Amino acid sequence: MKLTNGNYVRPPARYSWWLRQGRYFRYMMRELSSLFVGIFSIIMICGLYQLSQGEAQFTAFTSSLWNNFWWLSVITFLFVTYHSYSWFIVTPKAMPLRFSGKKVAPWIIIGAHMILWLICSIFIWFIFTNGGAQ
C-alpha cells in the first residue's frame, strides 16, 4: 500500500492474522470457545423455559436436543472443554500465589485447578444420577 508521502506499508491482515501462526490460532480458538459457552447457556435456558411450559413442550425439547442437535453438542463439548483447559492453564499468571513468602510453583496452581475441575465434574454427574426425587 503506497502512502501519500511515497512510502510503502504492508497492510495489516485485519481478518486473517490469526491464521498465520499456531499460537494466534490457539488464542482465537480459546476466545471463540465463548461462543459455545453462550450457545449452551441459551440451550439450557430454552430447556428450562420449555420445562416451565409443561411436559409435552419439555419432551419435545429434549428429543430435539438429543436426536437433531447431538452434533452441535459434540462441537460445543469440545470447545467448552478447551475453554476449561485454557482457563486453568493461565491461572498461575492470573492469580500468582505466595505461601509463607515463597512463590507457589505454577504447576501446583494449575494442578489444583485441574483436580478441582475433575471433582466438580464427578460431583455433578453423581448428584444428578443418584439424587433428586426419592
Added chain:
Amino acid sequence: MNVKLPLKASNKPIIWSLFAAGGTVTALLFPALILLFALAVPFGLLPAELFSYDRIQGMLDNTFIKLIVFALLFLSIWHAAHRMRITAHDFGIRADGFIAFLFYSIALLATILLVIALF
C-alpha cells in the same frame, strides 16, 4: 513518579470480577453439564428416564437448586456476551457499538427468559 491521581469510582472491578467468576464456574461445570444433559442420552451413557419431566421439575422445586442454576446461567451468559464482544474485534469487526448492543441485548433477553422460566 509521584503524581496524586484523583480518586475516581470505577465499575471495572465489579464487571471484571463477574467476568472472571463466569469464566471459572463455566470452566468447572460446563463440560460435565454438556456431557450429562446433551450427550449422555444420545450416546447411550444414561437412560432417558433420568431426564423425565417429573424428575427435573422435582429437582427445580428446591429453591436452593433453583438459585444455583440461576447464578450459573446468569454468570455464563454474561461472560460469553462480553467475551464475544472482544472476540468480534479480534476477528476484524470494528463496529463495537453495534456488537456490544447486539451481544448484551441477547444476554439481557436470555436473562429475562431465565427469570420467567425459573421463578
